[in-house]
Amino acid sequence: MYGITGYSNGYHQNQQQHSSEEKRGGGRRRRGGRRSRHPPGFRVSDHHHYHYNNDDDDDKQEQKAPLPCTDFDMAYFHSYAHVGIHEEMIKDRVRTDTYRAAIMEHQSFIEGKVVMDVGCGTGILSIFCAQAGAKRVYAVDASDIALQANEVVKANNLAEKIIVLHGRVEDVEIDEEVDVIISEWMGYMLLYESMLGSVITARDRWLKHGGLILPSNATLYMAPITHPDRYNDSIEFWRNVYGIDMSAMLQLAKQCAFEEPCVETITGENVLTWPHVHVDCYTIQHDELESVSTRYKFQSMMRAPLHGFAFWFDVEFNGPTNSPTNNHIPSLLTGASNNNHIDGIQKKKRANPNEALVLSTAPEDPPTHWQQTLIYFYDPIEVEQDQVIEGSLTLSQSKENRRFMNIHLEYSSGGRSYVKESVMR
Secondary structure, eight states, X not given: OOOOOOOBTTEEOOOOOOOSSOOSOOSOOOOOOOOOSSOOOOBOOSSOOOOOOOSSGGGSOOOOOOOOOOHHHHXXXXXXXXXXXXXXXXXXXXXXXXXXXXHHHTHHHHTTSEEEEETOTTSHHHHHHHHTTOSEEEEEESSTHHHHHHHHHHHTTOTTTEEEEESOTTTOOOSSOEEEEEEOOOBTXXXXXXXXXXXXXXXHHHEEEEEEEESOEEEEEEEEEOOHHHXXXXXXXXXXXTTBOOXXXXXXXXXXXXXXXXXXXXXXXXXXXXXXXXXXXXXXXXXXGSEEEEEEEEEOSSOEEEEEEEEEEEEEEOOGGGSGGGGTOOOOSOOOOSTTEETTEEOOSOSSTTSOEEEEOOTTSOOOTTOEEEEEEEEEEEEOTTOEEEEEEEEEEOSSOTTSEEEEEEEEETTEEEEEEEEEO
């Protein structure tokens, strides 16, 4: 456990050393190389419990003891000390420019207010908030990148405004509530890495009633895809290698190429139909992250081989006046309507300034470092136009390491049923 009880000169360095033996499970990395008429909704429970900090101490919920910091967590934090990960994220202009635009768009909520940056990395979002006029920013990161963040803050003469805290958000202590929480918590397939749990912890411990969370909500998309080029490159290649029949390699090649989810870039042409589901950062709870599930039913828009499913996400940057928080509506994961669809494709860009700013990782939008996440079948299924593809999906935190994600996918089409299980490590 990190033990942080105070700070000096705006910075506290954790004294605990990282485990010398690194285990798998840290850091964003590339792998494998980021609509139906009735879009399904992920459902994690029938009863939602509303927890939110309030100025009245009597109304505050009793805080649960933080989860212990495991060796897997230490390896995860250690991986984020590598500058390459932060370089990749900062160079992702879609990501970084959208966050900066969201901060400036919500400047009236930030100027003169107290902000917490959960998982601050090099501190760039904290600096954007300071530039927007924040009175004070708590920049929290459990990785050793916090040392560099503190130097960046000092180099920009912001040490009086930005307090870098080196430790888990579950363990650090501050002496005031915050008006704004900002975090870039999204992992591949949105929920991989389980960093959203730290945002929930910060929200429940410190966010003022009616405070702002950026991003405010997220939408996870799931769609059946056809990708013959990828399948041919990885599998069909073995049928004739320099004139030699190496088809004996096919089963091993399928297992190696498609056993685990792949992070790749696809285009809208690969997608057979378009559904989505929704996550509300103001109301979602820790236990609801442990397992989320949905049933789906798609209708193919074309005749093509079905090679698997693709996943991507959007996050929205709404102000608190647009949040269910203000009405105490505990909606968690609900299917969205088709009102924002044009010709069957989800509309990502704002039609007017009153609509939320959106960061999208969709195939038809400019690429990001998240790309799309693909779950390939070992063998494709031939589907006809209008053929139904249906089944269920469960995403759950691994018991081995909660930052891993278990994926249980059931699917059927053309009268045959299949199951695909994989782990995103």
